[in-house]
Amino acid sequence: MAEAIEDSIIRKVRLGKSNLLVSNIALGTLPFASYRTSKKDLSELILYAYSIGINLFDTAEIYDNYELLGRSLNGFDNAFVITKSYAVNERDVDRSLLKAKRLMNRDVDIFMLHEQESILTIKGHMKALEYMHKLKERGDLKAIGISTHRISGVRGVLAFLELIDVVMSIINYAGLGIYDGDREGMESALLDCYNANIGVIGMKVFGGGHLTRSIDRAIRYIKDLDFIHTFLLGVETIDELKLDVSLLCGLQVEETLLEKSKKKTRRIEIEPWCTGCGICVDRCGQGALKLVNGKVEILFDKCVLCSYCAQVCPDFSIKVV
Ligand code: SF4
Ligand code: SF4
Incomplete structure (x- = not known):
């Protein structure tokens, strides 16, 4: 199977109106964020991802893993790197880009505004966006974009087609983590972006880990979404990547990989941006969550990994790792 993957199946696609030829599967590095245990x-x-044709790697300022990613990408000159920042003006953009370049010791190829909610949020970041556009025209960036968990964020892109090249959005069969609607609404918004020649990147295809127990179904769903140029896979190990790529490419899957995936010990984790609203605590019927000084604590011995808490978290702060 490894040879079959390496022979490969991973295609290069033009990312919307950008000139970037990126792999139709990309690697997300959230599992390697500094705050992940x-x-x-x-x-x-x-090294393995690159060897099978993956040339697009995603990070974000908030993941705090630039040095690790930069070291790991050292020597892979044809790789493209995406990073995201909460910049609102020129100074923020300069500060974010400088930090990314310095710590990774390489250029950023695609620079995105992180977590844009709607046309209004994008307008609120207009100074940053216009400056990013200037940097692209100067040749300092190859493409610019936004990332979002909202249909209204994806639709917001359509109002700024002259400035935005790429949208990165959550998409999975359960509609998990879409803040303002359902899977169908998100599909329709992404299709409109695709038709407007925007590069479309799908993320959280396993719902932040909550859908890994239905991995076949999760992959079957995204395989048919031909209006998405590339999918981010946020895996931790080569075996997990082999399994996902094999399923995505319709290759025969090694039983051992499937078994390993099923047997993997999983647990929930609360991301640092949790606001302490307590909604998840009320939802958990197992009494596995409690609020302590405004922060959620997990009682692992009580958690049955049902994922109900993740479905109600307004900030998508609960992941299965
Ligand atoms: S996964 Fe289920 S049992 Fe575990 S904390 Fe969330 S709601 Fe409670
Ligand atoms: S619902 Fe989400 S944001 Fe609210 S306390 Fe729970 S994890 Fe934190």
């Missing part, structure tokens, strides 16, 4: 070997994973 389980650390695996990113260098090995990137």
Whole structure:
């Protein structure tokens, strides 16, 4: 199977109106964020990903993993890097880009505004966006975009087609993590972006880990979404990547990989941006969550990994790792 993957199936696609030829599967590095407790070997994973044709790698300022990613990508000159920032003006953009370049010791190819909610949020970041556009015209960036969990964020892109090249959005069969509607609404918004020649990147295809127990179904769903140029896979290990790529490419799957995936010990984790609203605590029928000094604590011995808490979290702060 490894040879079959390496022979490959991973295609290069033009990312919308940008000139970038990117792999139709990309690697997300959220599992390697500095605040994630389980650390695996990113260098090995990137080496393998690159060897099977993956050339697009995603991070964000908030993941705090620039140095690790930069070291792991050292020597892969044809790789493209996406990063995201909450910049609202020129100074923020300069500060974010400088930090990313310095810590990664390489250029940023695609720079995005992180977590844009709607046309109004994008307007609120207009100074940053116009400046990013200038940087692109100067040749300092290859493409610019936004990331979002909202249909209204994706639709907001359509109002700024002259400035935005790429949209990165949550999409999965359960509609998990879409803040303002359902899967069908998101599909329709992304299709409109695709038809407007915007590069479309799908993320959270396993719903932040909550859909990994239905991995076949999750992959079957995204395989048919031909209005998405590339999907981010946020995996931790080579075996997980092999499994996902095999399923996506319709290759025969090694039983051992499936078994390993099923047997993997999983647990929920609360992301640092949790606001302490307490909604998840009320939803958990197992009494596995409690609020302590405005922060959620998990009682792992009570958690049955039902994911109900994740479905009600307004900030998509609960992941299964
Ligand atoms: S996954 Fe289920 S049991 Fe575990 S904390 Fe969330 S709601 Fe409670
Ligand atoms: S629902 Fe989400 S944001 Fe609110 S306390 Fe729970 S994890 Fe934090």
